[in-house]
Amino acid sequence: MPANPALRDYLLSRRSVGLAFLREPGPSEAELETLLTIATRVPDHGKITPWRLVIYEGEAREAAGEKLAAIALERNPELDEAGLEIERRRFLPAPLTIGVLSAPRPNPKVPEIEQLLSAGNVAFNLVHGAFALGYAASWVTRWYAFDDEAATMLGAGPGERFVGFVHIGTATATIEDRPRPALDEVVRRWRAPGA
Incomplete structure (x- = not known):
C-alpha cells in the first residue's frame, strides 16, 4: 500500500x-450509511460482531434528554432546573449521536476484553469517519453509560454496556490542540530480562 500523506497529516x-460546538448540518442518509460502514470495519477476532450501534437523531434526541432528566431527578431529588436542563440537552445540539454498545458473545477463543476493545474501535472509527466525511465529532461517556436504567432506556440489552456516545455534526469553532504526552514518557522498548 503506498504512503498516504493526507491520512498521515x-x-x-x-x-x-x-x-457544544457541533451543529447542523449532519450527515445525509447516504453519508450515514458510509459512516456506519467505516465504523464497523474494525478488528473482530472470530468474526463474532461483539457490538451494536444505536442512532439518536431528530426528535429522538430531545426525547432521550427528557428521559435522562427524569432518571437524574430520581437519583438526585435536589437537582435544580439548571441541572435538569443539562440532562435534557445531553444529545443536543449535535444533529446526530451514535451510541456504541459492547455486546460480548461467549467464545472460548475470544476473551471479553478483546470484544470490548473491538467495540471501542467502532467508536473511534465513527470519529475518524465523521472527519473523513467533512464533519466533526466527539466521543464521550457520561453517567448514563454506566447507569443500568438509563442505559436500558437508551437501547442497551441484557449483558450489553455502552462504550460511549459519538456526537457528530458541523463544527462551529476551531478547537485548539491540547498538550500531548511526550513519547519518552509513555514509550519503552522491551528487552528480555537479564539482557
Whole structure:
C-alpha cells in the first residue's frame, strides 16, 4: 500500500470537537450509511460482531434528554432546573449521536476484553469517519453509560454496556490542540530480562 500523506497529516492533527460546538448540518442518509460502514470495519477476532450501534437523531434526541432528566431527578431529588436542563440537552445540539454498545458473545477463543476493545474501535472509527466525511465529532461517556436504567432506556440489552456516545455534526469553532504526552514518557522498548 503506498504512503498516504493526507491520512498521515489528519492522524497527526486529529482533535475532537466538543458537543457544544457541533451543529447542523449532519450527515445525509447516504453519508450515514458510509459512516456506519467505516465504523464497523474494525478488528473482530472470530468474526463474532461483539457490538451494536444505536442512532439518536431528530426528535429522538430531545426525547432521550427528557428521559435522562427524569432518571437524574430520581437519583438526585435536589437537582435544580439548571441541572435538569443539562440532562435534557445531553444529545443536543449535535444533529446526530451514535451510541456504541459492547455486546460480548461467549467464545472460548475470544476473551471479553478483546470484544470490548473491538467495540471501542467502532467508536473511534465513527470519529475518524465523521472527519473523513467533512464533519466533526466527539466521543464521550457520561453517567448514563454506566447507569443500568438509563442505559436500558437508551437501547442497551441484557449483558450489553455502552462504550460511549459519538456526537457528530458541523463544527462551529476551531478547537485548539491540547498538550500531548511526550513519547519518552509513555514509550519503552522491551528487552528480555537479564539482557
